[in-house]
Amino acid sequence: MKKKKSHKLKIAILCVLVLLLTGCQTTLTDKDNNAVQNPETGQSLTENILCQPTNEKTVKLYEENGVKIEDLPKCTEFSITSGGYEGLWTSIFVKPLAFVILWIGKHIGSYAVSIIIITILIRFLIFPLTKKMSVQSELMKKAQPELQRIQKKYANKTDQESMLKQNQEMMMVYQKYHFNPFTSCLVSFIQLPLFFAFLEAINRIPAIFEENFLGLQLGTSPIVGFGTKTIFMYILLMVLIGASTVFTFKVNESMQSAGASSKMMPVFMSVIIIITALFMPSALGIYWVVQNIFAIVQSIIIKKGMEKNRGKA
Numbered sequence: 001m002k003k004k005k006s007h008k009l010k011i012a013i014l015c016v017l018v019l020l021l022t023g024c025q026t027t028l029t030d031k032d033n034n035a036v037q038n039p040e041t042g043q044s045l046t047e048n049i050l051c052q053p054t055n056e057k058t059v060k061l062y063e064e065n066g067v068k069i070e071d072l073p074k075c076t077e078f079s080i081t082s083g084g085y086e087g088l089w090t091s092i093f094v095k096p097l098a099f100v101i102l103w104i105g106k107h108i109g110s111y112a113v114s115i116i117i118i119t120i121l122i123r124f125l126i127f128p129l130t131k132k133m134s135v136q137s138e139l140m141k142k143a144q145p146e147l148q149r150i151q152k153k154y155a156n157k158t159d160q161e162s163m164l165k166q167n168q169e170m171m172m173v174y175q176k177y178h179f180n181p182f183t184s185c186l187v188s189f190i191q192l193p194l195f196f197a198f199l200e201a202i203n204r205i206p207a208i209f210e211e212n213f214l215g216l217q218l219g220t221s222p223i224v225g226f227g228t229k230t231i232f233m234y235i236l237l238m239v240l241i242g243a244s245t246v247f248t249f250k251v252n253e254s255m256q257s258a259g260a261s262s263k264m265m266p267v268f269m270s271v272i273i274i275i276t277a278l279f280m281p282s283a284l285g286i287y288w289v290v291q292n293i294f295a296i297v298q299s300i301i302i303k304k305g306m307e308k309n310r311g312k313a
Helices: 002-021 056-064 088-108 111-125 127-153 160-176 181-203 231-251 260-277 282-312
Strands: none
Touching: 088 111, 088 181, 111 127, 111 181, 111 282, 127 160, 127 282, 181 282, 231 260, 231 282, 260 282
């Protein structure tokens, strides 16, 4: 019982840390406290950008709303130390990622390709964690029938002795299958800072949103892009976002519990993600597609590896 409480406490602390670390990006607002949008791209501008925009209309919007653009470095000259120390989260996570994106983009001539490269590199870095989480999910799937029997056995018993026995029996099942519920959660929380840092770095770099890539204006959201001459590319981006999101859930479906609510969750999450993608800049859409495709490939490789190990056993 005490061990279970300890796990819950550690998970709660991790949740608090993630919330404290993230959310440093702020939206530029006008005197009426309304979000300022770029009329050409439909993008809600970020107030605490890391470097100077070069588009004259964008610069004017920032200056009209109290941002001193001249105090910021040019995006091509941005470094990790630009702007000085801005707190643990920004200085250790966001700025280094922003610097790498800008550095690679400057040398290869495309910030969109830089986003793709960094996304793949991050997925490679967290591959051991992803593999560990997948193995834990597979172990949980094996243990699920026994855990459900225990839960059913003590369903109508709320006294302390019965609850203690239930926890003891469940811990025995965890030990039997070498499943650690805390480790599984910990792996997920380790990935969260990387995920949020990447998204924030993209949102705070104006140079990304001023670039065109394969007919996509990276600062333009698909909902705005549908009204442009390159509508087909924005439709294609949305199709890729939708298909890769659904397929990502599909390849991991066998590792989920069989409950009706569990089966509905991927559908619900896919719909939410697709709707959200309509209103987010295309740069983030490209990031989402690339990381989904890589995640799908990783999942297939991991599942095949586990099947081979079962065959040998």
